[in-house]
Amino acid sequence: MAAVLMLRGSARLLYKHRKVRAASIAMVCSRAMASKTPVGFIGLGNMGNPMAKNLVKHGYPVVAYDVFPEACKEFQDSGAQVMDSPADVAERADRIITMLPSSPNAVEVYTGANGILKKVKKGSLLIDSSTIDPAVSKEIAKAVEKMGAVFMDAPVSGGVGAARAGNLTFMVGGVEQEFDAAKELLTCMGSNVIYCGEVGTGQAAKICNNMLLAISMIGTAEAMNLGIRLGLDPKLLAKILNMSSGRCWSSDTYNPVPGVMEGVPSANNYQGGFGTTLMAKDLGLAQITATNTKTPVPLGSLAHQIYRMMCAKGYALKDFSAVFQFLREEENL
Amino acid sequence: MAAVLMLRGSARLLYKHRKVRAASIAMVCSRAMASKTPVGFIGLGNMGNPMAKNLVKHGYPVVAYDVFPEACKEFQDSGAQVMDSPADVAERADRIITMLPSSPNAVEVYTGANGILKKVKKGSLLIDSSTIDPAVSKEIAKAVEKMGAVFMDAPVSGGVGAARAGNLTFMVGGVEQEFDAAKELLTCMGSNVIYCGEVGTGQAAKICNNMLLAISMIGTAEAMNLGIRLGLDPKLLAKILNMSSGRCWSSDTYNPVPGVMEGVPSANNYQGGFGTTLMAKDLGLAQITATNTKTPVPLGSLAHQIYRMMCAKGYALKDFSAVFQFLREEENL
Amino acid sequence: MAAVLMLRGSARLLYKHRKVRAASIAMVCSRAMASKTPVGFIGLGNMGNPMAKNLVKHGYPVVAYDVFPEACKEFQDSGAQVMDSPADVAERADRIITMLPSSPNAVEVYTGANGILKKVKKGSLLIDSSTIDPAVSKEIAKAVEKMGAVFMDAPVSGGVGAARAGNLTFMVGGVEQEFDAAKELLTCMGSNVIYCGEVGTGQAAKICNNMLLAISMIGTAEAMNLGIRLGLDPKLLAKILNMSSGRCWSSDTYNPVPGVMEGVPSANNYQGGFGTTLMAKDLGLAQITATNTKTPVPLGSLAHQIYRMMCAKGYALKDFSAVFQFLREEENL
Amino acid sequence: MAAVLMLRGSARLLYKHRKVRAASIAMVCSRAMASKTPVGFIGLGNMGNPMAKNLVKHGYPVVAYDVFPEACKEFQDSGAQVMDSPADVAERADRIITMLPSSPNAVEVYTGANGILKKVKKGSLLIDSSTIDPAVSKEIAKAVEKMGAVFMDAPVSGGVGAARAGNLTFMVGGVEQEFDAAKELLTCMGSNVIYCGEVGTGQAAKICNNMLLAISMIGTAEAMNLGIRLGLDPKLLAKILNMSSGRCWSSDTYNPVPGVMEGVPSANNYQGGFGTTLMAKDLGLAQITATNTKTPVPLGSLAHQIYRMMCAKGYALKDFSAVFQFLREEENL
Known part of the structure; x- marks a missing residue:
């Protein structure tokens, strides 16, 4: 519509x-x-x-x-x-x-x-x-x-x-x-x-959307993970974010935390969905485009690096919301 | 509700x-x-x-x-x-x-x-x-x-x-x-x-929400700025993001780009709203909390640094959506 | 002296x-x-x-x-x-x-x-x-x-x-x-x-040194890894860096790439040396100190996050120069 | 030699x-x-x-x-x-x-x-x-x-x-x-x-060196700035770093803090030297090269963004060690 x-x-x-x-x-x-x-x-x-x-x-x-x-x-x-x-x-x-x-x-x-x-x-x-x-x-x-x-x-x-x-x-x-x-x-x-x-603005729109998507997905994963470690129930935290200014598509439609929503990759061991390696590719395009136009994209740039590291750590074929799993792992001495 | x-x-x-x-x-x-x-x-x-x-x-x-x-x-x-x-x-x-x-x-x-x-x-x-x-x-x-x-x-x-x-x-x-x-x-x-x-989870919820808010606001500013430089009309780009997976409160309710929405700080030279110095303070709390719980928050951490730099560059009392203005400035040789 | x-x-x-x-x-x-x-x-x-x-x-x-x-x-x-x-x-x-x-x-x-x-x-x-x-x-x-x-x-x-x-x-x-x-x-x-x-300046000196150390170690690991992927011999690249403006303690005294130097942790599977978990602790102190003094430390902050992620990925007890190994892993589809 | x-x-x-x-x-x-x-x-x-x-x-x-x-x-x-x-x-x-x-x-x-x-x-x-x-x-x-x-x-x-x-x-x-x-x-x-x-390895060596240089320069600026705010004398801090593991070319040969060394751009209002806009260009090359080879360069990437922001904030023609000045500015409410 x-x-x-x-x-x-x-x-x-x-x-x-x-x-x-x-x-x-x-x-x-x-x-x-x-x-x-x-x-x-x-x-x-x-x-x-x-x-x-x-x-x-x-x-x-x-x-x-x-x-x-x-x-x-x-x-x-x-x-x-x-x-x-x-x-x-x-x-x-x-x-x-x-x-x-x-x-x-x-x-x-x-x-x-x-x-x-x-x-x-x-x-x-x-x-x-x-x-x-x-x-x-x-x-x-x-x-x-x-x-x-x-x-x-x-x-x-x-x-x-x-x-x-x-x-x-x-x-x-x-x-x-x-x-x-x-x-x-x-x-x-x-x-x-x-x-x-x-010509080119179709690509531009897609690249900009996916860069913002990657940023808000990682942000959602960080915020949920931090909240959980601080004692919040994940479902409750998701509800609070979704009625507040932290709300985003990654928090209300595609939440990366297992158990918060049904029918999303996080409910299915991060299978299906949009692969981490594809997100890394799109972020690479955003990076090159931003470099060539001298546009500062500090978070987009770091998001790119994080998805690149995830690819190298075995997450290449998992859905990109698996960044929650990537970040939540605990230190075991 | x-x-x-x-x-x-x-x-x-x-x-x-x-x-x-x-x-x-x-x-x-x-x-x-x-x-x-x-x-x-x-x-x-x-x-x-x-x-x-x-x-x-x-x-x-x-x-x-x-x-x-x-x-x-x-x-x-x-x-x-x-x-x-x-x-x-x-x-x-x-x-x-x-x-x-x-x-x-x-x-x-x-x-x-x-x-x-x-x-x-x-x-x-x-x-x-x-x-x-x-x-x-x-x-x-x-x-x-x-x-x-x-x-x-x-x-x-x-x-x-x-x-x-x-x-x-x-x-x-x-x-x-x-x-x-x-x-x-x-x-x-x-x-x-x-x-x-x-006790403490009220603080935790607020800190997590505001960290995610800061991340998605900066992300929105980056994506809008990159899109504009690539030739997209800002209103059109905002519409595309808002019907896509990049959608977030910062893009659909509090868009940081002047001319895209009315009644928000970006329509009023970033006056009023939630001051950059207050956002920097909340991100500092997120940072300390994450450090103490050994929780990785790479984007939250960088968002903190960006708002801290903005404070030092004269944006302390402007609304935090002014990060768009901070990032869009052009190089003038 | x-x-x-x-x-x-x-x-x-x-x-x-x-x-x-x-x-x-x-x-x-x-x-x-x-x-x-x-x-x-x-x-x-x-x-x-x-x-x-x-x-x-x-x-x-x-x-x-x-x-x-x-x-x-x-x-x-x-x-x-x-x-x-x-x-x-x-x-x-x-x-x-x-x-x-x-x-x-x-x-x-x-x-x-x-x-x-x-x-x-x-x-x-x-x-x-x-x-x-x-x-x-x-x-x-x-x-x-x-x-x-x-x-x-x-x-x-x-x-x-x-x-x-x-x-x-x-x-x-x-x-x-x-x-x-x-x-x-x-x-x-x-x-x-x-x-x-x-009082406190002893701590300050140590924290500042270790923050710079962490930054230049990760930087050395990134530069060496990028150079190797671009076809440079690691020993030759180390020599070039060490006679140029990229020279630092991490490149000339404690090189993180196996085979470049002897008698350093990288020559011994990153055993011994200064543990990643200790570096993460010191970077956490730098972060808290910087937050409390409103000092922007963008690279220090990201270095902290990287060592924190390494801890969670099994590197806690390896020497902190193992960041080279952490970054170099290849994507395997 | x-x-x-x-x-x-x-x-x-x-x-x-x-x-x-x-x-x-x-x-x-x-x-x-x-x-x-x-x-x-x-x-x-x-x-x-x-x-x-x-x-x-x-x-x-x-x-x-x-x-x-x-x-x-x-x-x-x-x-x-x-x-x-x-x-x-x-x-x-x-x-x-x-x-x-x-x-x-x-x-x-x-x-x-x-x-x-x-x-x-x-x-x-x-x-x-x-x-x-x-x-x-x-x-x-x-x-x-x-x-x-x-x-x-x-x-x-x-x-x-x-x-x-x-x-x-x-x-x-x-x-x-x-x-x-x-x-x-x-x-x-x-x-x-x-x-x-x-062919290409000459470029690769230069790009890697300059990426590491940018990282350690920003790192030096951050560490010096943090130390000064924590009460350390800049000359003393530089001496401590230079006899410790934080030592690098940017700290011992080209220190970015005015008053620490003579004969360097920081002693001359950051005139002469290697312009920020040139460093931003080289970091852009590093970024494109790393993106194309799928090499993670988190600090190199952030360094690029910082020099890009500096260009937009009026530092384009100043020596790249002016990042110290860029970071040290104080918040004035």
Whole structure:
């Protein structure tokens, strides 16, 4: 709901840019009319696979590619068409979604020897749902623009479960006139699609949210642990925080202390959820981004270090709320 | 509401302790019956003054003391009675509330040469609303107990405005059977009175909440600042955070970025609100408490240092959300 | 040498105070003349035991006490005399050295029910070699002064080995005229005896040194670890640092990387040396001291948290240079 | 001296690679024989200008380039030859030194439209003395190698004064057989030339040293400030640290407290020396490098944030030891 309300203001902006972007809008329209033409999907990993399958469910013919043959095979068996390279995908589809693990993979898939840009059609819409450095998104966008196509960054929040259920949140950056075209596809895979601004702002929004999430999760773990050692009952302390100014998503929706809430990773030995290694990766992006923009992020920076240490201490695959367990261990002489 | 619900379970506990505590309960009852007998109040500062006046408004005869004669004078002019020392207050009243700036003051007022304990009556109920080290609360409680009286710690959340309006939140630690007696008085000054557990847990709850508050406030400031530098509109970013896992009280109720919300200190040049120097004090208590219990609090510790540096850089009297301003300043060569 | 040079300026100060302190100086002289009269020693732990034995070796009759009977027994077997309480020690000796684990122990030994002050003789010289909060040292000093005796704080640097070998370093705080009297005893146990200033400055010097030590040790571990991961040979990197501005005691004398130096704990699986739990204790003192004086110590504070986490992760009894091992562990998915 | 000793082991390695690298060694020899042939120099800023002039002083004909015409003009007036682009420099000289402010500049100068690689001669020796991300050094090295030339990274330590005096320290990474050829030139500008290992290790050594330097400088400032507030005389405290385990270059050679030492920036209102903004830049590189190699650097990371905040608070152009001033400011209510 909030997401919908937030997007109202756009209509006027659209108008303002109309003349300048006339040609580009025309291309968008032709794409929109042919909405069940093939959609490309590159990157069939834990997230990409269920996302692509949701496109298929919504009636889109999907032409796909993954660097791992097994990932392609599994997807092909489910009835979709698999290509030999990103370039080949771009030859067949003028709307392509990419879902890749990191910046160098994204650069390779777009600008590599057999990359999308080798055979991309003019007017194509290329949407990257990877979580990468927004500076890299901007560079890719420039290269895409030179080929007469359109690039948007649209990283997701929500994990594998949300990918399967089709209720991811997409944070989208790019030319606003293209947002509707992107939204048409993204709503097949997510329940919230939020327009954030120019290229890179989708990444920026995700990185900022996850940095604050990491900080408040560690803060919640510290506060709960300290309170428990000072004699407070954990459930009572959680209730007090949640009716006070310490309240946050990590305390009221995803409490890291076993026994306080049900249905969260802390109730299940920190299995499932959002892995510590993924949080460490996102915090690394926040760090690099902050370094490059000379922005001080003292707590974000320390949160990064803590999740990095946790990875090295065996918590890499546990949910990131396991920081409570990491901090609570007692000294045993 | 939540606060009320949370306190239900107490009845049975009360029963369980009944025999053991018969004498003490009897004393409580005699106090309760004589509810409009004088109430002592020691510490008539920015917070104590309006609190004591709310007791007067509710019909309690107040006998008061403050170390500063002007504070006494002002209070006397409003019709209350002023004593020469804490001991004299204790001679006149068997229910006393103390509201003092720091641990050493509290120790002095209770155990000093003219302290409460010099003339305290057996069975008196002594409630300390100062924010101090819970270990000091426990020591005072022991000394009080030796004199046959009862001590509870009941620090508040909410500032001068809430003190005037009588809607503070009290977090109360001490013997549970005495909680009702304490609540009778505290509800004259606050809208939430929460029982937290044994002596010291009121302090513990407050310290933990404020530590988490400081962490999530700085985190919000960092995330908003980074997002703005990456090209995001501040209002839009706040909306995204507030519908996502980064949501916290500091982002959705007390946003530190000017222009995002109305009616908060960031909309008023960070005036009013909760001063940076007070936050630094509470974080210092968290730090000492964590050190003494060997509890790791890496982010709480860094938050303390940041608020300490802010105090030295001229932010002492600004609201603690001014950390956004502190962090956003640009490098000018 | 440096230590000796540093103490020159004292003569004039001595003169300046002469009249005021005439009585006290007279007492010192009578103590000095009777230098082989009994010396009290309280606290016969890992450090205290060898220190007391060095006094015996130098011909001083030692009357001792420890709260653990076994510690007393062992010491008695070596020919010394053991008392039943600190008070009894004070009855027999007018020069007493205390070596205790923490602030509360020191308070108890001096001011407790059977504490030194119960039977201390006027003019006695009481030297506390424990590492405690300088604020506590000052409080004890006041209580001692009230009894007409003299108190000095004289914490040590150097571990059990240095205690046995008699080459500890003592950092001494207290009235300067008493320094020579203290030095007479301390030189039996240490090779460096440094006068630091008024009471509490011995503790201050030790705390500041150890805080800087912890910071530069962790910094060395981080820099070495980063360099190794970037392809540098550890010995070569250590050499470069040691001829450059990164040089520090932790890099050139006590390098934390196995294989870089011989004869240090890192060459022996981090056994021996200065335990992580002791470093964490000293950093806790630095933290409390900094908090109480409103001094920002961001790196000192984080160093404290890191050593606290190491304690909880099984490093409590390893040498504090094991932070290299703690940080270098690799992520294993 | 240490630097010299450290390089002994190389002879055998040289032998081992002899056959493989025969051609390349031949080229080196021809270069070495013609040692007074022109040397290229690109980047005539505060550091590059005096470095290039030292080459001229040693009899090398220098052909130079800088992106700023004024910098070229000034250099030309001193008798050297100036080219129109890096490519033109490469056409004239088969040994080129580059000294540039950051990674993007280095990439542009080597691989840009008029970059060195457009006209580089086979067998040329290209030495980059910029301080940049070692990963970028490796990428440039690959591009250089493809053109049949040799690349070495050789960042410097020592500031403008050392550049003028010709006593910089160079930390060199690259193929070991080329080290002698590089050293021939670098010794004209520096007194220490240290071989660190393969390409990128020069950068790595510099980054690690400066990270440790920043950490121990802040640590020294914190320890000195805390000690002073606890009543210690700054000179005495410095002496104690310097004879103890807290000793480091920042405490014994470059003490940040005014009045402790002469001839250092702290004695001159923190003017001259190594600017805070440069330290922040190097710490940013350390941060990016650590993030990319998943290396935990908690103190390095916090040091980065502190220098970043200092830049925003008006310390950008002061010497980095001004962190003492930044931390010592007192709270004024």
